[in-house]
Amino acid sequence: MAIPSFLQPRMLVAATMALALSACFGTPEAMKNNRGKRPDASASANTPKRPQVTGTPSFTGAEAQQCAFDLKQAGVRFTPLPNQDHGGGCSSIDSVKLLDIGTPVTNLGAMTCPLARNFAAWAQYAVRPAARKYFGQEVVKIETYGTYSCRNIYGGRSxxxxxxxxxxxxxxSGFVLADGRRIMLDGGWQGDKPSQEFLRALHKSACRRFGTVLSPDYNAAHYNHFHLDMSGNGYCR
Ligand SMILES: [Zn+2]
Structure with missing residues:
Protein backbone atom coordinates (compact mmCIF):
# COMPACT_ATOMS: atom_id res chain seq x y z
CA MET A 1 0.00 0.00 0.00
CA ALA A 2 1.35 3.40 -0.94
CA ILE A 3 2.08 5.81 1.88
CA PRO A 4 0.46 9.20 1.39
CA SER A 5 3.27 11.59 0.60
CA PHE A 6 2.24 14.08 3.29
CA LEU A 7 3.00 11.43 5.95
CA GLN A 8 6.50 10.66 4.83
CA PRO A 9 8.48 13.50 6.42
CA ARG A 10 6.82 12.73 9.76
CA MET A 11 7.75 9.08 9.44
CA LEU A 12 11.33 10.06 8.74
CA VAL A 13 11.38 12.09 11.95
CA ALA A 14 9.95 9.17 13.89
CA ALA A 15 12.55 6.83 12.42
CA THR A 16 15.35 9.25 13.28
CA MET A 17 14.12 9.53 16.86
CA ALA A 18 13.89 5.77 17.19
CA LEU A 19 17.47 5.50 16.00
CA ALA A 20 18.63 8.16 18.46
CA LEU A 21 16.85 6.37 21.29
CA SER A 22 18.31 3.02 20.40
CA ALA A 23 21.77 4.62 20.37
CA CYS A 24 21.20 5.97 23.87
CA PHE A 25 19.61 2.91 25.41
CA GLY A 26 21.33 0.10 23.56
CA THR A 27 23.47 -0.95 26.51
CA PRO A 28 21.52 -3.85 27.97
CA GLU A 29 21.47 -5.47 24.53
CA ALA A 30 25.20 -4.91 24.19
CA MET A 31 25.72 -6.55 27.57
CA LYS A 32 23.61 -9.53 26.51
CA ASN A 33 25.86 -10.01 23.52
CA ASN A 34 28.80 -10.23 25.89
CA ARG A 35 27.31 -12.99 27.98
CA GLY A 36 29.65 -15.84 28.61
CA LYS A 37 32.83 -13.86 28.13
CA ARG A 38 33.37 -13.54 31.86
CA PRO A 39 32.41 -15.71 34.78
CA ASP A 40 30.31 -13.07 36.53
CA ALA A 41 28.23 -12.21 33.48
CA SER A 42 25.89 -15.15 33.83
CA ALA A 43 23.40 -13.41 36.11
CA SER A 44 19.90 -13.48 34.87
CA ALA A 45 17.81 -13.20 38.02
CA ASN A 46 17.75 -9.43 37.80
CA THR A 47 17.97 -8.97 34.07
CA PRO A 48 15.78 -5.99 33.30
CA LYS A 49 12.85 -6.41 30.98
CA ARG A 50 13.11 -3.25 28.94
CA PRO A 51 14.36 0.00 30.35
CA GLN A 52 11.33 2.16 30.87
CA VAL A 53 11.77 5.13 28.63
CA THR A 54 10.24 7.38 31.21
CA GLY A 55 13.39 9.34 31.85
CA THR A 56 13.25 12.24 34.25
CA PRO A 57 15.60 15.14 33.60
CA SER A 58 19.16 14.43 34.61
CA PHE A 59 21.99 16.74 35.63
CA THR A 60 19.77 19.05 37.67
CA GLY A 61 21.94 19.02 40.82
CA ALA A 62 25.04 21.16 41.33
CA GLU A 63 27.44 18.21 41.62
CA ALA A 64 26.16 16.58 38.46
CA GLN A 65 26.36 19.87 36.57
CA GLN A 66 29.94 20.36 37.77
CA CYS A 67 30.80 16.87 36.55
CA ALA A 68 29.33 17.52 33.09
CA PHE A 69 31.27 20.79 32.99
CA ASP A 70 34.49 18.96 33.93
CA LEU A 71 33.94 16.44 31.14
CA LYS A 72 33.49 19.22 28.59
CA GLN A 73 36.58 21.01 29.91
CA ALA A 74 38.56 17.80 29.43
CA GLY A 75 37.60 17.78 25.74
CA VAL A 76 35.44 14.70 26.13
CA ARG A 77 32.46 14.27 23.77
CA PHE A 78 29.42 12.69 25.42
CA THR A 79 25.64 12.53 25.44
CA PRO A 80 23.87 13.13 28.76
CA LEU A 81 21.22 10.45 29.28
CA PRO A 82 17.81 10.93 30.91
CA ASN A 83 17.54 9.32 34.32
CA GLN A 84 16.34 5.72 34.02
CA ASP A 85 14.70 3.35 36.46
CA HIS A 86 15.35 -0.05 34.87
CA GLY A 87 13.38 -1.99 37.50
CA GLY A 88 14.74 -4.50 40.01
CA GLY A 89 16.52 -1.68 41.84
CA CYS A 90 18.66 -0.97 38.79
CA SER A 91 19.06 2.57 37.52
CA SER A 92 21.13 5.04 35.51
CA ILE A 93 21.11 8.42 37.25
CA ASP A 94 23.02 11.46 35.96
CA SER A 95 24.71 9.18 33.46
CA VAL A 96 26.33 9.75 30.10
CA LYS A 97 27.19 7.88 26.95
CA LEU A 98 30.82 8.60 26.13
CA LEU A 99 31.34 9.33 22.43
CA ASP A 100 35.00 10.35 22.26
CA ILE A 101 37.63 10.38 25.01
CA GLY A 102 40.57 10.51 22.61
CA THR A 103 40.99 6.73 22.42
CA PRO A 104 38.31 4.39 21.03
CA VAL A 105 36.73 2.22 23.73
CA THR A 106 34.55 -0.81 23.04
CA ASN A 107 31.22 -1.66 24.70
CA LEU A 108 30.68 1.51 26.70
CA GLY A 109 27.06 2.03 27.69
CA ALA A 110 25.60 4.27 30.35
CA MET A 111 28.16 5.46 32.91
CA THR A 112 27.55 7.74 35.86
CA CYS A 113 29.23 11.05 35.18
CA PRO A 114 31.91 10.67 37.89
CA LEU A 115 32.80 7.21 36.55
CA ALA A 116 33.00 8.60 33.00
CA ARG A 117 35.13 11.55 34.15
CA ASN A 118 37.62 9.33 35.99
CA PHE A 119 37.71 6.76 33.21
CA ALA A 120 38.48 9.43 30.59
CA ALA A 121 41.22 10.85 32.81
CA TRP A 122 42.67 7.37 33.45
CA ALA A 123 42.79 6.72 29.69
CA GLN A 124 44.51 10.04 29.03
CA TYR A 125 46.89 10.29 31.94
CA ALA A 126 47.62 6.66 32.75
CA VAL A 127 46.85 4.29 29.87
CA ARG A 128 48.32 6.26 26.99
CA PRO A 129 51.55 7.35 28.78
CA ALA A 130 52.10 3.84 30.17
CA ALA A 131 51.84 2.30 26.68
CA ARG A 132 54.48 4.74 25.46
CA LYS A 133 56.70 3.97 28.44
CA TYR A 134 56.50 0.17 28.36
CA PHE A 135 55.98 -0.50 24.65
CA GLY A 136 56.97 2.72 22.85
CA GLN A 137 53.49 2.61 21.27
CA GLU A 138 50.21 4.44 21.20
CA VAL A 139 47.10 2.71 22.50
CA VAL A 140 44.57 2.60 19.65
CA LYS A 141 41.77 0.86 21.51
CA ILE A 142 40.66 0.09 25.05
CA GLU A 143 38.51 -3.03 25.23
CA THR A 144 35.83 -3.46 27.89
CA TYR A 145 33.08 -5.93 28.80
CA GLY A 146 30.73 -3.03 29.35
CA THR A 147 29.30 -0.78 32.01
CA TYR A 148 25.59 -1.01 32.85
CA SER A 149 24.22 -4.46 33.68
CA CYS A 150 21.33 -5.17 36.06
CA ARG A 151 22.82 -7.94 38.22
CA ASN A 152 24.08 -8.89 41.65
CA ILE A 153 27.71 -9.02 42.66
CA TYR A 154 29.30 -12.09 40.99
CA GLY A 155 26.01 -12.65 39.21
CA GLY A 156 24.55 -14.39 42.25
CA ARG A 157 20.82 -15.08 42.51
CA SER A 158 20.70 -13.23 45.80
CA SER A 173 39.62 -6.42 29.51
CA GLY A 174 42.60 -5.14 27.53
CA PHE A 175 44.40 -2.69 25.30
CA VAL A 176 45.26 -2.70 21.60
CA LEU A 177 48.57 -1.08 20.59
CA ALA A 178 49.26 0.72 17.32
CA ASP A 179 51.19 -2.27 15.96
CA GLY A 180 48.13 -4.46 16.50
CA ARG A 181 49.39 -6.21 19.60
CA ARG A 182 46.72 -6.84 22.24
CA ILE A 183 47.69 -6.62 25.90
CA MET A 184 44.89 -8.49 27.65
CA LEU A 185 44.33 -8.97 31.37
CA ASP A 186 43.80 -12.64 30.52
CA GLY A 187 47.37 -13.66 29.76
CA GLY A 188 49.05 -10.29 30.21
CA TRP A 189 48.68 -10.10 33.99
CA GLN A 190 51.02 -13.11 34.26
CA GLY A 191 52.59 -12.52 30.85
CA ASP A 192 55.92 -11.13 29.68
CA LYS A 193 57.72 -8.44 31.67
CA PRO A 194 56.49 -5.35 29.77
CA SER A 195 52.89 -6.60 29.87
CA GLN A 196 53.05 -7.28 33.59
CA GLU A 197 54.63 -3.90 34.32
CA PHE A 198 52.21 -2.04 32.05
CA LEU A 199 49.11 -3.64 33.59
CA ARG A 200 50.38 -3.19 37.15
CA ALA A 201 51.13 0.49 36.47
CA LEU A 202 47.56 0.90 35.22
CA HIS A 203 46.22 -0.93 38.27
CA LYS A 204 48.16 1.34 40.62
CA SER A 205 46.94 4.43 38.83
CA ALA A 206 43.35 3.17 38.79
CA CYS A 207 43.49 2.69 42.55
CA ARG A 208 44.17 6.40 42.95
CA ARG A 209 41.24 7.35 40.68
CA PHE A 210 38.40 4.92 41.40
CA GLY A 211 36.63 4.00 44.63
CA THR A 212 37.00 0.26 44.06
CA VAL A 213 39.46 -1.55 41.80
CA LEU A 214 39.50 -5.34 41.44
CA SER A 215 42.23 -7.08 39.44
CA PRO A 216 43.01 -10.71 38.56
CA ASP A 217 44.73 -10.90 41.97
CA TYR A 218 41.38 -10.37 43.72
CA ASN A 219 39.65 -13.63 42.79
CA ALA A 220 39.12 -16.10 39.98
CA ALA A 221 36.09 -14.18 38.68
CA HIS A 222 38.38 -11.28 37.75
CA TYR A 223 41.03 -13.25 35.87
CA ASN A 224 40.28 -11.39 32.64
CA HIS A 225 39.41 -7.81 33.61
CA PHE A 226 39.90 -4.83 35.85
CA HIS A 227 36.63 -3.96 37.58
CA LEU A 228 36.61 -0.18 38.19
CA ASP A 229 33.80 1.49 40.10
CA MET A 230 33.06 4.65 42.02
CA SER A 231 31.78 3.08 45.23
CA GLY A 232 34.03 2.58 48.24
CA ASN A 233 36.96 4.60 49.32
CA GLY A 234 40.08 3.33 47.65
CA TYR A 235 39.43 -0.42 47.91
CA CYS A 236 42.32 -1.73 45.79
CA ARG A 237 42.86 -5.44 45.15
ZN1 LIG B 1 32.71 -5.34 37.08
Missing amino acids: GRLSQHAYSNAVDV
Whole structure:
Protein backbone atom coordinates (compact mmCIF):
# COMPACT_ATOMS: atom_id res chain seq x y z
CA MET A 1 0.00 0.00 0.00
CA ALA A 2 1.35 3.40 -0.94
CA ILE A 3 2.08 5.81 1.88
CA PRO A 4 0.46 9.20 1.39
CA SER A 5 3.27 11.59 0.60
CA PHE A 6 2.24 14.08 3.29
CA LEU A 7 3.00 11.43 5.95
CA GLN A 8 6.50 10.66 4.83
CA PRO A 9 8.48 13.50 6.42
CA ARG A 10 6.82 12.73 9.76
CA MET A 11 7.75 9.08 9.44
CA LEU A 12 11.33 10.06 8.74
CA VAL A 13 11.38 12.09 11.95
CA ALA A 14 9.95 9.17 13.89
CA ALA A 15 12.55 6.83 12.42
CA THR A 16 15.35 9.25 13.28
CA MET A 17 14.12 9.53 16.86
CA ALA A 18 13.89 5.77 17.19
CA LEU A 19 17.47 5.50 16.00
CA ALA A 20 18.63 8.16 18.46
CA LEU A 21 16.85 6.37 21.29
CA SER A 22 18.31 3.02 20.40
CA ALA A 23 21.77 4.62 20.37
CA CYS A 24 21.20 5.97 23.87
CA PHE A 25 19.61 2.91 25.41
CA GLY A 26 21.33 0.10 23.56
CA THR A 27 23.47 -0.95 26.51
CA PRO A 28 21.52 -3.85 27.97
CA GLU A 29 21.47 -5.47 24.53
CA ALA A 30 25.20 -4.91 24.19
CA MET A 31 25.72 -6.55 27.57
CA LYS A 32 23.61 -9.53 26.51
CA ASN A 33 25.86 -10.01 23.52
CA ASN A 34 28.80 -10.23 25.89
CA ARG A 35 27.31 -12.99 27.98
CA GLY A 36 29.65 -15.84 28.61
CA LYS A 37 32.83 -13.86 28.13
CA ARG A 38 33.37 -13.54 31.86
CA PRO A 39 32.41 -15.71 34.78
CA ASP A 40 30.31 -13.07 36.53
CA ALA A 41 28.23 -12.21 33.48
CA SER A 42 25.89 -15.15 33.83
CA ALA A 43 23.40 -13.41 36.11
CA SER A 44 19.90 -13.48 34.87
CA ALA A 45 17.81 -13.20 38.02
CA ASN A 46 17.75 -9.43 37.80
CA THR A 47 17.97 -8.97 34.07
CA PRO A 48 15.78 -5.99 33.30
CA LYS A 49 12.85 -6.41 30.98
CA ARG A 50 13.11 -3.25 28.94
CA PRO A 51 14.36 0.00 30.35
CA GLN A 52 11.33 2.16 30.87
CA VAL A 53 11.77 5.13 28.63
CA THR A 54 10.24 7.38 31.21
CA GLY A 55 13.39 9.34 31.85
CA THR A 56 13.25 12.24 34.25
CA PRO A 57 15.60 15.14 33.60
CA SER A 58 19.16 14.43 34.61
CA PHE A 59 21.99 16.74 35.63
CA THR A 60 19.77 19.05 37.67
CA GLY A 61 21.94 19.02 40.82
CA ALA A 62 25.04 21.16 41.33
CA GLU A 63 27.44 18.21 41.62
CA ALA A 64 26.16 16.58 38.46
CA GLN A 65 26.36 19.87 36.57
CA GLN A 66 29.94 20.36 37.77
CA CYS A 67 30.80 16.87 36.55
CA ALA A 68 29.33 17.52 33.09
CA PHE A 69 31.27 20.79 32.99
CA ASP A 70 34.49 18.96 33.93
CA LEU A 71 33.94 16.44 31.14
CA LYS A 72 33.49 19.22 28.59
CA GLN A 73 36.58 21.01 29.91
CA ALA A 74 38.56 17.80 29.43
CA GLY A 75 37.60 17.78 25.74
CA VAL A 76 35.44 14.70 26.13
CA ARG A 77 32.46 14.27 23.77
CA PHE A 78 29.42 12.69 25.42
CA THR A 79 25.64 12.53 25.44
CA PRO A 80 23.87 13.13 28.76
CA LEU A 81 21.22 10.45 29.28
CA PRO A 82 17.81 10.93 30.91
CA ASN A 83 17.54 9.32 34.32
CA GLN A 84 16.34 5.72 34.02
CA ASP A 85 14.70 3.35 36.46
CA HIS A 86 15.35 -0.05 34.87
CA GLY A 87 13.38 -1.99 37.50
CA GLY A 88 14.74 -4.50 40.01
CA GLY A 89 16.52 -1.68 41.84
CA CYS A 90 18.66 -0.97 38.79
CA SER A 91 19.06 2.57 37.52
CA SER A 92 21.13 5.04 35.51
CA ILE A 93 21.11 8.42 37.25
CA ASP A 94 23.02 11.46 35.96
CA SER A 95 24.71 9.18 33.46
CA VAL A 96 26.33 9.75 30.10
CA LYS A 97 27.19 7.88 26.95
CA LEU A 98 30.82 8.60 26.13
CA LEU A 99 31.34 9.33 22.43
CA ASP A 100 35.00 10.35 22.26
CA ILE A 101 37.63 10.38 25.01
CA GLY A 102 40.57 10.51 22.61
CA THR A 103 40.99 6.73 22.42
CA PRO A 104 38.31 4.39 21.03
CA VAL A 105 36.73 2.22 23.73
CA THR A 106 34.55 -0.81 23.04
CA ASN A 107 31.22 -1.66 24.70
CA LEU A 108 30.68 1.51 26.70
CA GLY A 109 27.06 2.03 27.69
CA ALA A 110 25.60 4.27 30.35
CA MET A 111 28.16 5.46 32.91
CA THR A 112 27.55 7.74 35.86
CA CYS A 113 29.23 11.05 35.18
CA PRO A 114 31.91 10.67 37.89
CA LEU A 115 32.80 7.21 36.55
CA ALA A 116 33.00 8.60 33.00
CA ARG A 117 35.13 11.55 34.15
CA ASN A 118 37.62 9.33 35.99
CA PHE A 119 37.71 6.76 33.21
CA ALA A 120 38.48 9.43 30.59
CA ALA A 121 41.22 10.85 32.81
CA TRP A 122 42.67 7.37 33.45
CA ALA A 123 42.79 6.72 29.69
CA GLN A 124 44.51 10.04 29.03
CA TYR A 125 46.89 10.29 31.94
CA ALA A 126 47.62 6.66 32.75
CA VAL A 127 46.85 4.29 29.87
CA ARG A 128 48.32 6.26 26.99
CA PRO A 129 51.55 7.35 28.78
CA ALA A 130 52.10 3.84 30.17
CA ALA A 131 51.84 2.30 26.68
CA ARG A 132 54.48 4.74 25.46
CA LYS A 133 56.70 3.97 28.44
CA TYR A 134 56.50 0.17 28.36
CA PHE A 135 55.98 -0.50 24.65
CA GLY A 136 56.97 2.72 22.85
CA GLN A 137 53.49 2.61 21.27
CA GLU A 138 50.21 4.44 21.20
CA VAL A 139 47.10 2.71 22.50
CA VAL A 140 44.57 2.60 19.65
CA LYS A 141 41.77 0.86 21.51
CA ILE A 142 40.66 0.09 25.05
CA GLU A 143 38.51 -3.03 25.23
CA THR A 144 35.83 -3.46 27.89
CA TYR A 145 33.08 -5.93 28.80
CA GLY A 146 30.73 -3.03 29.35
CA THR A 147 29.30 -0.78 32.01
CA TYR A 148 25.59 -1.01 32.85
CA SER A 149 24.22 -4.46 33.68
CA CYS A 150 21.33 -5.17 36.06
CA ARG A 151 22.82 -7.94 38.22
CA ASN A 152 24.08 -8.89 41.65
CA ILE A 153 27.71 -9.02 42.66
CA TYR A 154 29.30 -12.09 40.99
CA GLY A 155 26.01 -12.65 39.21
CA GLY A 156 24.55 -14.39 42.25
CA ARG A 157 20.82 -15.08 42.51
CA SER A 158 20.70 -13.23 45.80
CA GLY A 159 22.88 -10.67 47.47
CA ARG A 160 23.77 -7.08 46.87
CA LEU A 161 23.37 -5.43 43.50
CA SER A 162 26.63 -4.86 41.66
CA GLN A 163 27.74 -1.29 40.96
CA HIS A 164 27.12 -2.25 37.32
CA ALA A 165 23.41 -2.14 38.19
CA TYR A 166 23.79 1.60 38.80
CA SER A 167 25.90 2.31 35.70
CA ASN A 168 28.68 2.97 38.18
CA ALA A 169 31.24 0.38 37.05
CA VAL A 170 33.23 -0.62 33.99
CA ASP A 171 35.11 -3.87 33.29
CA VAL A 172 38.30 -3.34 31.28
CA SER A 173 39.62 -6.42 29.51
CA GLY A 174 42.60 -5.14 27.53
CA PHE A 175 44.40 -2.69 25.30
CA VAL A 176 45.26 -2.70 21.60
CA LEU A 177 48.57 -1.08 20.59
CA ALA A 178 49.26 0.72 17.32
CA ASP A 179 51.19 -2.27 15.96
CA GLY A 180 48.13 -4.46 16.50
CA ARG A 181 49.39 -6.21 19.60
CA ARG A 182 46.72 -6.84 22.24
CA ILE A 183 47.69 -6.62 25.90
CA MET A 184 44.89 -8.49 27.65
CA LEU A 185 44.33 -8.97 31.37
CA ASP A 186 43.80 -12.64 30.52
CA GLY A 187 47.37 -13.66 29.76
CA GLY A 188 49.05 -10.29 30.21
CA TRP A 189 48.68 -10.10 33.99
CA GLN A 190 51.02 -13.11 34.26
CA GLY A 191 52.59 -12.52 30.85
CA ASP A 192 55.92 -11.13 29.68
CA LYS A 193 57.72 -8.44 31.67
CA PRO A 194 56.49 -5.35 29.77
CA SER A 195 52.89 -6.60 29.87
CA GLN A 196 53.05 -7.28 33.59
CA GLU A 197 54.63 -3.90 34.32
CA PHE A 198 52.21 -2.04 32.05
CA LEU A 199 49.11 -3.64 33.59
CA ARG A 200 50.38 -3.19 37.15
CA ALA A 201 51.13 0.49 36.47
CA LEU A 202 47.56 0.90 35.22
CA HIS A 203 46.22 -0.93 38.27
CA LYS A 204 48.16 1.34 40.62
CA SER A 205 46.94 4.43 38.83
CA ALA A 206 43.35 3.17 38.79
CA CYS A 207 43.49 2.69 42.55
CA ARG A 208 44.17 6.40 42.95
CA ARG A 209 41.24 7.35 40.68
CA PHE A 210 38.40 4.92 41.40
CA GLY A 211 36.63 4.00 44.63
CA THR A 212 37.00 0.26 44.06
CA VAL A 213 39.46 -1.55 41.80
CA LEU A 214 39.50 -5.34 41.44
CA SER A 215 42.23 -7.08 39.44
CA PRO A 216 43.01 -10.71 38.56
CA ASP A 217 44.73 -10.90 41.97
CA TYR A 218 41.38 -10.37 43.72
CA ASN A 219 39.65 -13.63 42.79
CA ALA A 220 39.12 -16.10 39.98
CA ALA A 221 36.09 -14.18 38.68
CA HIS A 222 38.38 -11.28 37.75
CA TYR A 223 41.03 -13.25 35.87
CA ASN A 224 40.28 -11.39 32.64
CA HIS A 225 39.41 -7.81 33.61
CA PHE A 226 39.90 -4.83 35.85
CA HIS A 227 36.63 -3.96 37.58
CA LEU A 228 36.61 -0.18 38.19
CA ASP A 229 33.80 1.49 40.10
CA MET A 230 33.06 4.65 42.02
CA SER A 231 31.78 3.08 45.23
CA GLY A 232 34.03 2.58 48.24
CA ASN A 233 36.96 4.60 49.32
CA GLY A 234 40.08 3.33 47.65
CA TYR A 235 39.43 -0.42 47.91
CA CYS A 236 42.32 -1.73 45.79
CA ARG A 237 42.86 -5.44 45.15
ZN1 LIG B 1 32.71 -5.34 37.08
